[in-house]
Amino acid sequence: MKRSTINQLLRDAKAFIASRGFYLPPFAFWSPADWATRGPEVAEIPTNALGWDITDFGSGDYTTCGLLLFTIRNGHPHNWETMSGKLYAEKIMVVGVDQVTPFHFHWNKTEDIINRGGGDLVVEVYNATADERLCDSPVTVSVDGTLRTVAAGTRIRLGPGESITLPTRLYHAFWGAGERVLAGEVSLVNDDTRDNRFLEPRGRFPEIEEDEAPLHLLVTDYGRYYTAERS
Numbered sequence: 001m002k003r004s005t006i007n008q009l010l011r012d013a014k015a016f017i018a019s020r021g022f023y024l025p026p027f028a029f030w031s032p033a034d035w036a037t038r039g040p041e042v043a044e045i046p047t048n049a050l051g052w053d054i055t056d057f058g059s060g061d062y063t064t065c066g067l068l069l070f071t072i073r074n075g076h077p078h079n080w081e082t083m084s085g086k087l088y089a090e091k092i093m094v095v096g097v098d099q100v101t102p103f104h105f106h107w108n109k110t111e112d113i114i115n116r117g118g119g120d121l122v123v124e125v126y127n128a129t130a131d132e133r134l135c136d137s138p139v140t141v142s143v144d145g146t147l148r149t150v151a152a153g154t155r156i157r158l159g160p161g162e163s164i165t166l167p168t169r170l171y172h173a174f175w176g177a178g179e180r181v182l183a184g185e186v187s188l189v190n191d192d193t194r195d196n197r198f199l200e201p202r203g204r205f206p207e208i209e210e211d212e213a214p215l216h217l218l219v220t221d222y223g224r225y226y227t228a229e230r231s
C-alpha cells in the first residue's frame with residue numbers, strides 16, 4: 001500500500017470515529033516527530049503493538065478486502081506465562097460496506113466483536129475441523145449473552161449495540177452492510193504475529209511504498225522512528 005493512501009485512510013478514519021462520538025487516546029494523534037522525542041516511558045505502546053494498523057490482507061484491494069484498526073490497549077503474550085499484568089485487549093475498527101475481513105480463527109484469543117454504530121456488521125461463522133478447514137457442523141455462539149445455534153456459514157447480522165463472542169477455533173469473516181460500521185473488539189491478549197489462523201494464506205501487514213511522510217505511525221513503523229533508549 002502507498003503511504004499516501006494510508007495517510008488518507010487515517011484522516012478519514014479519525015473523522016469517522018469522531019463523528020460517532022468515540023474518543024481515541026492522545027497517542028493516536030502523535031506525529032513521527034512526536035515519537036522521536038519520546039523515551040522509555042512510552043515503551044508499552046510499541047511493545048504491546050498499540051496504535052494504528054491498516055491491512056489489505058495482501059489482497060491489493062483494500063476497499064473490498066481490508067481493515068483499519070486502532071489497538072487502544074493490549075497485554076503482551078508473555079503475560080500468559082505469568083498470568084499477571086494485562087491479559088486483555090481492546091480495539092476500535094472501521095469496517096466499510098462489503099469490505100471483508102477474510103476467514104480466520106485464533107488459537108488462543110477469545111474475542112467479542114461489537115457494533116458500536118453505523119450500519120450493520122455481518123459476521124459469517126464456521127466451526128473448524130481438526131485439520132483447520134471449514135466444518136459443516138452447526139455453530140453455537142453467544143450474541144450478547146444469548147446462545148444461538150445456527151447452520152454452518154450463517155451470516156449473523158449485528159445492528160448497532162449488538163455483539164458476538166468468537167471463541168477460539170471458530171472461523172469468522174465480517175464486513176459492513178448498509179453503512180460503514182464502527183466496530184469494537186474486546187478480547188484476551190492480541191498477538192497478530194502468532195495467533196491468526198487464516199483459512200487461505202494471507203498477509204497480515206502490508207508492504208508500504210513510501211511516497212510521502214507518515215501522518216501517524218502504524219504498529220509496524222515504530223522501530224524506524226522510536227527507540228526506548230532515547231530520552
Ligand SMILES: [Fe+2]
Binds near residue numbers: 105106
Ligand atoms: Fe478475529
